Amino acid sequence: MSRPRAVSEASKTPHSVSLKVLRTSTGPVVSDFDPAAALAHPTNNADGVDFILAPVLTLPPAFGTTHVGETFACTLCVNDELSTIPPAEHEGGRMSINGVKITAEMQTPGQTSGVPLDLESRSDYAADEPEGAKARIQNKTHQRIVRWELRDEGTHVLAVTVTYTETREAGDGTGGALGGKVRTFKKLYQFAARHLLAVRTKAQRLPQPSRDGTLDMVLEAQLENVADASFVIDSVTLKQMPPGLQAKSLNRWEDALEERPRLNPRDVLQLAFLLRQETGESLDEDAASVALGQLSITWRGSMGERGSVLTGSLACKRIGRPLMGSAGKQQHHDGDCS
Structure with a gap:
């Protein structure tokens, strides 16, 4: 996947959340793997082997090629960057992130205006996070899954928009909020689909x-x-x-x-x-x-x-x-x- 192009409001303050887009794809098989190294293969010497799965698969070295007729799938991850900052270093009071909302659309050679995409929830959050609801991501990651049937050859653009609210908490221990600010940014991810x-x-x-x-x-x-x-x-x-x-x-x-x-x-x-x-x-x-x-x-x-x-x-x-x-x-x- 090519380098994302970011579009956001004019502000010198860095965003409190980050967006990562990870393509969901199968890993290639290691070509020089020795089957005798797997635990499923009988051996008299298992010293030093502490993992039951053999390294048969490896992670893709790059984003890879997408083909017409296949299903493009990726995971959208919005990470809370405030959780990595000690509370004492927050200026003007402790900050929290809530009201996170992710929207995505796909621009194809046949539909350059963009088609809104349905976002799937991860099963881990399905019980406590209703689909379509705004989420609170303090100290965790907010994830959604996108799927798209590739039917056109050429350049595709995945546009992801993230909207969230920064809330500044009072430092007197009461838990009250001093104020909040809604922020948003947009990133474009470009990739090409080829005929198989x-x-x-x-x-x-x-x-x-x-x-x-x-x-x-x-x-x-x-x-x-x-x-x-x-x-x-x-x-x-x-x-x-x-x-x-x-x-x-x-x-x-x-x-x-x-x-x-x-x-x-x-x-x-x-x-x-x-x-x-x-x-x-x-x-x-x-x-x-x-x-x-x-x-x-x-x-x-x-x-x-x-x-x-x-x-x-x-x-x-x-x-x-x-x-x-x-x-x-x-x-x-x-x-x-x-």
Whole structure:
């Protein structure tokens, strides 16, 4: 994640709270880990080993890359910085922080004005801190979790606004307040989302008509891993198909007994579907092309994280040649989301 840009009211006094944004992501597996070092491995010499979990996972060295189709998640942490200052060093009386409120919005390439985000509470504070309520964070951290489905390629900006009240307590031991001041600041966190998967499709009619005179078509799809990470294809299905049309997968790996295909960087997977007009059903005879629906693709990352993309609407011309796009090129769907 790039360095945050702070926006706050014109004041020379430093804020009494700090904001940290931590991305919630899975850690990579250590490549040179020796399984014999784990306590689960039988050994006669366990001296010096005092932790039951082996160091198989490591923390990500950087923010990392986000991909279209995945869920971006991060934790917003507002920390009370006054708790680190001894009471004797507070000028004019002891200070306390309350009324903390966090709001966040996501600016995407398609919605630059920003979309308000729902903030999830941590389970630790769910019992004593109602959702949406202003919190008192004296001597602790106020945390919220943000999630966003990445559907656009390009630059995203997470805008986080923190509002809180500084209250100056009387020094006579009565616990009264001498006064309070509402303060606010805003930070922007910028990151980029890239495509993980490139999808190319081609649809055409079969040259020989079926015995009952119904329309038969073949939809071919090519999936290419255009990222630096490996993943496993979970499912590829056709959705939003028009009435009167049924699809049959010609891919053997979709059988329950077959292993799901794994795509390493730059690997390509070929897919095919047979689309057949149902007997007794009629399609739109006046249309120049037959709508086929949309291709839905789901996958799992190396640590089981899920992702999915949905292509644009597919179609097949009624003539017996492949559907062509503008400039005589085959119709191309590069991980489009809708």
